[in-house]
Amino acid sequence: MHHCLNVDEIVRLIAGELVSATERTTTVALACCNKTLKDPVLDVLWETQCQLLPLLKTLPEDIWNPGGYESFQRLPTTQEWSRLREYARRMRNLQENAIGGFLSHQVLSVLQSHASSEPLLPNLKTFTLRGTRGDSIPFIPLFLSPRTTAFNIVSFGGGNLRGTVTASMITNLSTLCPNLEQIGLYCLPKDPIIASAVSGLLLTTNRSTLRDFSANLLLTEEACKVIFKLPGLRKLQAHISGPTALPTMMLPNLTELEIGHDGGHDWLQGFRGASLGKLVVVSIHSESDSIDDFLGAFASVALTTSLSATLLTFMFRSKCAWRPSYRSLLPFTQLRKLDIEFSCKFGCSSTIDDDTITDLARAMPKLEALRFGDRPCETPAGVTIKGLSALAHHCPHLRSLSIHFQVASLDVSEMHESTSSDDCAIPREDCALLDLDVGATYMPEESALMVALTLLRIFPRLKWIEHNCEGWEKVAAAIELSSELADHSNKKPMFA
Secondary structure, eight states: OOGGGGSHHHHHHHHHHHHHSSOHHHHHHHHHHOHHHHHHHHHHHHHEESSSHHHHTTSOGGGBOTTSSSOBSSOOOHHHHHHHHHHHTTOOEEEESOBTSSSOHHHHHHHHHHTSSSOSSTTOOEEEESOBOGGGGGGGGGGOOTTOOEEEEOOBOSSOOOHHHHHHHHHTHHHHSTTOSEEEEOSOOOOHHHHHHHHHHHHHSOTTTOOEEEEEEEOOHHHHHHHTTOTTOOEEEEEEOSSOOOOOOBOTTOOEEEEEESSOSGGGGGGTTOBOTTOOEEEEEEOOSOOOSHHHHHHHHHTTTTHHHHOOEEEEEESSOOOOOOGGGTTOTTOSEEEEOOOOTTSOOOOOOHHHHHHHHHHOTTOSEEEESSSOOSSSOSBOHHHHHHHHHHOTTOOEEEOOBOGGGOOGGGHHHHHTTOGGGSOOTTOOOOEEEEETOOOOGGGHHHHHHHHHHHOTTOOEEEESSTTHHHHHHHHHHHHHHHHHHHSOOSOO
C-alpha cells in the first residue's frame, strides 16, 4: 500500500470523492475489501441522512413485524444493537420528515430505553425535523446529544399537541445540547406556556456559542434584552407584540434580521443608533390592521445606523390594503432586492407611477429583484412604457419584476416618442430581466403580439411571464418562442 494512504486526511479526501461518484455500490464493495478505506467511506456514507429508516434497516429483517418497519415482533439482541450503533455513531446530520409517521410508539419507546445510558446518535451535529405529531414530541430528545449544535423544527401540528409537553421539551434543550449554535422553532402554536419556554431556553442557552435564533413567538422583556444584545449572533427571527419598546440593538455580527409584529411602530426605536455593521437582510412581517407610514418610520431610525451602506435586501409583508410612500427608501442605494407587499383585495392599493419608479431606479442601480404588491391586480393602473424603460435603463442587473403597469401603454411604435424627452429613459440592450409577474393584469387578446414585442424591446432577455389571467398565454408563448430562437442562434455550429 502506498505510504500516502497512511495519512488520514488523504484517505478521507479519497473517500469523499469515491462516495460523491455515482457508483456507490462499487465504492462500498471497495471499502469492504480494503480496511484502510472502510471507516472513511462509511463515515461519508452515513454522515448525512434524510430520515432514520436507513439506520433501522441495519437491524435484521426478522425482528420486524410483517408489513414494514412500523413495529418489532421481537427485541434486537445485544449484538444486533451493537451493529446499529456502529452506523449510528457515524451520523452527523439528520433531517427527519416526521417522527410518529412510519415509526410507532413501540419502536420509539424501545429506541428510547436502549439509549437511556448513551445517546442513540452520539455524534449528531445537526437535527432538523420537518413535521411532528403532538404525541411524538416527548421522543424528540432521543435524537439529540451533547454534541448537537443545530436544532430545527419546521412544523408543529397533528395529534394531541399539549402545550406543557412541548414546553417541557423546549426547556430541556439547553441541558441536552449545551453548546447550541442554531435554534430554529418554526410554526409554533401560539400558547403562552410555549412562549415562556422559548424565552427560558434563550436565557439558559450558552450565549457565547449561539449564532442563529429563530422563533415565531413573542419573547419576554427579559429575553428581548438578551437576544438584541448578543455580539456573536448572525441571524435572528423574532416576534414582537403591541407597543413594545426594544433596547438599542447591539448586534455587530448580525447579517439577517426577520421581525414579525402586530402592533405599532414603537419597537423600531431599537434601530436608533444601533450597532448593525454587517446587517444585509431585513424582513418585516406586519399583522397589524394599521400600517400608516411604516416605511418612513423605518427609514428615520435606520438612517441613524450604517444600514444605508450595508442593506442589500429589504422586505415588508402585509396583507392589509395600504398606500406606501417609497421616497423614504431612496437613501438605501445598495439594495439588490426590494419587496413591499400590500393587498388589492378590496381595491387597488398601488401608488406606483412613472416618476416613482424612475426615482427608485436611479437611486438603486444594483437592483436584481423588485416586487410591489401581493401580485398585480386587474386595475389598469401603475407605470407606463416610460417607467418600464427607465427601470431597464437604470437597473441593468434586474432579473425579476412584479409591478402594476398599464398594458395599454405598451406600443413599440410609441416608445421613441414617449422616451424622447429623457435620454435616460431609453432602455439598455443589456437589461438582465428574465422573469416578469403580471398577476391579474388585464390583457386584451388582440394586443398580445404588440405587448410581447414591446416587452422584448424593453427587456430583450425576458423568458418567463407569470400570470393568472386569460390573454397572457399568447404573450408568454411568443416570448418563450423568441427566447428559444435566440438560444438556438447563439449556439455554435457543430461543424465549422
